[in-house]
Amino acid sequence: MTRRGFITSASAAALGVTALSMATANASALPPERRVIYSYAGAQPPAELLTLASKGQIGGVIFFADNISSVQQIAGVAAEFRKASPTPLILTVDQEGGQVNRLPGGPAQSAKQVGASADVSAAARDQAATAARVLTAAGMNTNLAPVVDVYRTPGDFTDHYGRSFSNNPSVVATCAGSYISTLQGSKVSACAKHFPGLGAAGTNANTDEVPVTIDRPANELTSVDMFPYQRAIQAGIALVMPSWAKYPALDPANPAGMSTIILQNHLRQRLGFRGLIISDALEAGALGSYGSTGNRATSADRAGVDLLCCSSRNIEQGKEATQALRQAAPR
Numbered sequence: 424m425t426r427r428g429f430i431t432s433a434s435a436a437a438l439g440v441t442a443l444s445m446a447t448a449n450a451s452a453l454p455p456e457r458r459v460i461y462s463y464a465g466a467q468p469p470a471e472l473l474t475l476a477s478k479g480q481i482g483g484v485i486f487f488a489d490n491i492s493s494v495q496q497i498a499g500v501a502a503e504f505r506k507a508s509p510t511p512l513i514l515t516v517d518q519e520g521g522q523v524n525r526l527p528g529g530p531a532q533s534a535k536q537v538g539a540s541a542d543v544s545a546a547a548r549d550q551a552a553t554a555a556r557v558l559t560a561a562g563m564n565t566n567l568a569p570v571v572d573v574y575r576t577p578g579d580f581t582d583h584y585g586r587s588f589s590n591n592p593s594v595v596a597t598c599a600g601s602y603i604s605t606l607q608g609s610k611v612s613a614c615a616k617h618f619p620g621l622g623a624a625g626t627n628a629n630t631d632e633v634p635v636t637i638d639r640p641a642n643e644l645t646s647v648d649m650f651p652y653q654r655a656i657q658a659g660i661a662l663v664m665p666s667w668a669k670y671p672a673l674d675p676a677n678p679a680g681m682s683t684i685i686l687q688n689h690l691r692q693r694l695g696f697r698g699l700i701i702s703d704a705l706e707a708g709a710l711g712s713y714g715s716t717g718n719r720a721t722s723a724d725r726a727g728v729d730l731l732c733c734s735s736r737n738i739e740q741g742k743e744a745t746q747a748l749r750q751a752a753p754r
Contacts, residue, residue, distance in 0.1 A: 453729070455748035456480040459720075460513060460701070460732045461741040466492055468500060472738050476508040481741065483513025483565070485734055488525055491516075494561045497526070501562025513612075513730070515565035518554050521585045528557040533585030534570055538594050547588075547601035555609035565612040567664065567701075569602045571595055571651040573622040580624040587622060592647050596654035603658040614701060615655040617666035618690060619679060620648025630667040630678075630709035641672040645689070652694055662699045663690060665728070667709040678709060681722045691727070700727060704734040705744060716740050717747030724748060 456475075460483045463469055468484075475481050484504060491497045501514050516525040521533025530553040532546070540546035551569075558566055573595050574580075574587035581587040588598040603613045621630075621637070628635040637644070652663070665680040673689070674682040680702050690696045705719050713719050720731050720743075731748075733741040 453482070455752055456745045457482040457510065458730050458748060459741045459745045460485050460515070460730055460734075461738055462487065462734045462736050463738055464489060464736040466490060466496065466500075468503070469738055473503065473507050475738075475742075476504055476512065479508060479510045480745070481508070481512065482730060483515060485567075485732060486514070486516050486525060486563075487734075487736065489736070491525060491527075491561075494526060494528060494557065498560060498562040505562070511564075513565050514563050515567055515614075516558070516561075516563055517567045518558055518563075519568040519570060519586060520550050520554065523584065523586060526557050526561050526563075528560070529553045530557075534588045534598070535582065535585035538588035538598055543588070543594055543598050544601040547598040548605045551602040551605035551613075552609065555606050555611050558611050559609065563611065565614065565662070566606060567614045567616065568606075569599055569613065569615060570617070571599045571615045571655060572617060572620050573647055573651065575623050579622075579626050580628050581621055583626055590622075592650040596651040599651045600654040600658045603655055603660050607659060607661065612661035614662035614664050615652060615660050616664035617668075617679075617703065618649075618652065618663050619644055619666070619670060619673070619685060621666050621668060622648055624668065628668075630707050631704060632708040634709045634711065635666075635668040637668050637670050639670070639672065644670060644673060649689065649694065652690070652696070656694055656696050660696075660698055662701045662730075663696055664701050664703055664732075665690075667703050667707045677722075677726070680728060681713075681726045683726045686727045699729045701730040702728050702732045704732055706733075706735040706740065716743040720744040720747045721751045724751060 462485050520530035530550045537546040570586045572581040572587050573592045574582040574590050588595045606613045623637050667678045669678050674684040679685045731744050
């Protein structure tokens with residue numbers, strides 16, 4: 424298929440893609456193997472993964488708590504990957520702040536605390552600056568944050584752990600813009616998630632575990648949930664992560680990360696996003712009816728996802744996704 428994604432200067436830097444005169448490049452510049460983000464279990468990366476990296480056959484690595492014993496230790500691992508790979512890699516974690524930090528060192532404040540501050544812009548800048556310092560010290564170049572979901576009810580899915588800035592879309596947008604500008608100004612790419620939004624998901628509606636349906640009207644999804652993405656895109660957000668929830672008012676058949684309607688009609692065309700679309704975890708429980716890793720990878724690819732996040736801590740998952748993309752690629 425013809426790729427319709429684009430790469431901003433920030434995400435181009437992370438992937439080593441030369442920025443063109445308009446600071447964009449077609450995402451088809453990436454071969455299939457460089458579109459897969461791998462993961463592994465334990466403190467030491469498998470020799471096979473380092474070998475794949477040395478052949479330029481991975482797009483990057485996402486690290487989790489079991490990979491990290493200290494900032495110094497994971498910085499050494501990141502340096503090992505950078506040394507092995509002939510092409511730049513995305514090296515990333517979820518460093519959202521509050522209860523969702525993979526690396527020690529903060530930010531201590533959650534998104535909810537930032538959004539409740541007297542000066543939300545300043546608080547978001549401080550949160551991002553702390554994240555940037557920690558991520559840079561650890562050798563990371565990308566953060567899978569900020570969450571720009573607009574929560575609805577106290578205690579619901581994104582509010583329960585303080586992951587949402589606010590139930591006011593304007594506050595979320597302001598926080599997102601300040602956070603993204605600060606983080607990316609520190610040469611760490613940001614990722615806004617989970618498009619078009621998980622703010623209306625109930626407390627136990629976790630797509631990592633179960634299928635989730637956000638049954639809200641289209642005008643609410645566009646005016647409330649998608650509103651912060653306008654500011655994120657204006658701030659030059661490098662990556663956007665769609666959710667695995669279904670939104671029947673927008674596309675009754677497919678979850679957002681497999682929906683051409685949601686990713687192309689809304690994110691690309693209506694909102695004008697020109698960065699990289701990165702999937703949420705391919706092994707998510709929400710995708711139980713979508714078959715193998717390969718089938719999930721090609722379904723996301725057909726919708727226009729640029730990067731596939733293989734987060735099962737098993738490199739075989741990444742290899743299967745890569746093979747599926749190779750087989751699906753135009754000859």
